[in-house]
Amino acid sequence: MTAARSLTTVAELVEAGLVPEARRAGAAAVAARYAVAVTPSLVALIDPADPNDPVARQFVPDAAELVTLPEERADPIGDLAHSPVEGIVHRYPDRVLLKAVHVCPVYCRFCFRREMVGPEGLGTLSAQALDAAIAYIAARPAIWEVILTGGDPLVLSPRRLQAILERLAAIPHVKIVRFHSRVPVVDPARVDAALIAALKASGKTTYVALHANHPREFTAEARAAIARIVDAGLVMISQTVLLKGVNDDAAVLADLMRTFVENRVKPYYLHHPDLAPGTAHFRLTLAEGRALVESLRGRVSGLCQPAYILDIPGGHGKVRADSAAVEEADDGCFRLLDFRGETHLYPPRQDEA
Numbered sequence: 001m002t003a004a005r006s007l008t009t010v011a012e013l014v015e016a017g018l019v020p021e022a023r024r025a026g027a028a029a030v031a032a033r034y035a036v037a038v039t040p041s042l043v044a045l046i047d048p049a050d051p052n053d054p055v056a057r058q059f060v061p062d063a064a065e066l067v068t069l070p071e072e073r074a075d076p077i078g079d080l081a082h083s084p085v086e087g088i089v090h091r092y093p094d095r096v097l098l099k100a101v102h103v104c105p106v107y108c109r110f111c112f113r114r115e116m117v118g119p120e121g122l123g124t125l126s127a128q129a130l131d132a133a134i135a136y137i138a139a140r141p142a143i144w145e146v147i148l149t150g151g152d153p154l155v156l157s158p159r160r161l162q163a164i165l166e167r168l169a170a171i172p173h174v175k176i177v178r179f180h181s182r183v184p185v186v187d188p189a190r191v192d193a194a195l196i197a198a199l200k201a202s203g204k205t206t207y208v209a210l211h212a213n214h215p216r217e218f219t220a221e222a223r224a225a226i227a228r229i230v231d232a233g234l235v236m237i238s239q240t241v242l243l244k245g246v247n248d249d250a251a252v253l254a255d256l257m258r259t260f261v262e263n264r265v266k267p268y269y270l271h272h273p274d275l276a277p278g279t280a281h282f283r284l285t286l287a288e289g290r291a292l293v294e295s296l297r298g299r300v301s302g303l304c305q306p307a308y309i310l311d312i313p314g315g316h317g318k319v320r321a322d323s324a325a326v327e328e329a330d331d332g333c334f335r336l337l338d339f340r341g342e343t344h345l346y347p348p349r350q351d352e353a
């Protein structure tokens with residue numbers, strides 16, 4: 001089926017055949033708590049007859065989201081602890097996140113910022129807050145890279161994006177501007193010449209990190225949107241979340257990584273799913289994830305190998321989940337060494353959660 005606009009209510013999802021009547025009440029309870037949006041491109045991609053459709057699983061609300069485990073947390077990667085001014089997350093010395101908007105074209109059921117994004121979320125930065133965020137970056141010469149994330153920054157109009165990029169272009173020590181977005185696959189028509197032009201900052205290098213989790217997301221329209229970005233001279237890298245029931249399969253992962261490379265998107269990060277509330281049904285154990293990633297070695301070209309990353313709960317930064325910094329401890333627990341040399345247990349103990 002083709003929808004004229006994004007579906008944002010359970011009634012619309014039921015009508016489109018994406019939520020069976022028997023699951024309506026559960027989905028409605030989820031939608032009362034977390035944002036819902038499925039774009040027309042995704043509606044067309046989902047097979048309503050397949051109860052295990054990997055695209056539906058990512059976007060259609062499910063009653064399993066109502067179960068929150070004790071170790072899950074509203075701010076799983078600790079953004080707030082590293083937010084010196086509104087809209088900025090400064091966790092590492094040489095880079096900051098700039099969260100200009102907390103709205104997305106779709107709402108992923110496993111989202112690690114699900115308590116912050118959505119129509120009821122933190123919204124768009126006010127003009128004053130944006131001024132303060134830009135001033136924070138301008139005052140810190142160590143900041144080499146600015147990562148626009150959110151929310152999905154590509155939902156902003158080209159005019160607003162261009163205004164932000166012009167201000168970043170005027171900061172000499174900022175050399176790299178990176179966008180994190182799902183738009184090229186979930187709303188490819190949005191990627192037009194005006195949007196692409198707005199992503200460039202004079203004298204800076206722009207990277208676009210494309211978030212995609214299953215090879216089916218690469219429709220002809222999505223591939224064309226990606227080609228428009230790369231042809232315009234922007235560099236594309238990938239990010240994927242390892243998700244039970246979506247891509248926790250060596251053949252699917254290999255296909256996905258090859259599809260990125262074939263579309264001139266260099267595989268960058270494969271994220272272990274975060275401890276976001278109501279997402280336990282998506283989470284593999286770290287041991288399972290490590291075994292899957294190990295199975296990619298030798299199976300696919302080195303070009304297709306992403307870094308397998310775990311964001312250490314509590315805001316301690318990222319660790320390579322398949323490296324010596326992650327050591328198996330007792331009872332299925334792992335000891336993680338963060339970039340500051342401190343050790344953390346994963347999953348975290350209750351008193352750390």
Ligand code: SF4
Nearest residue numbers: 104107108111150151
């Ligand atoms: S696009 Fe990103 S920020 Fe938005 S819901 Fe999906 S994972 Fe969350």
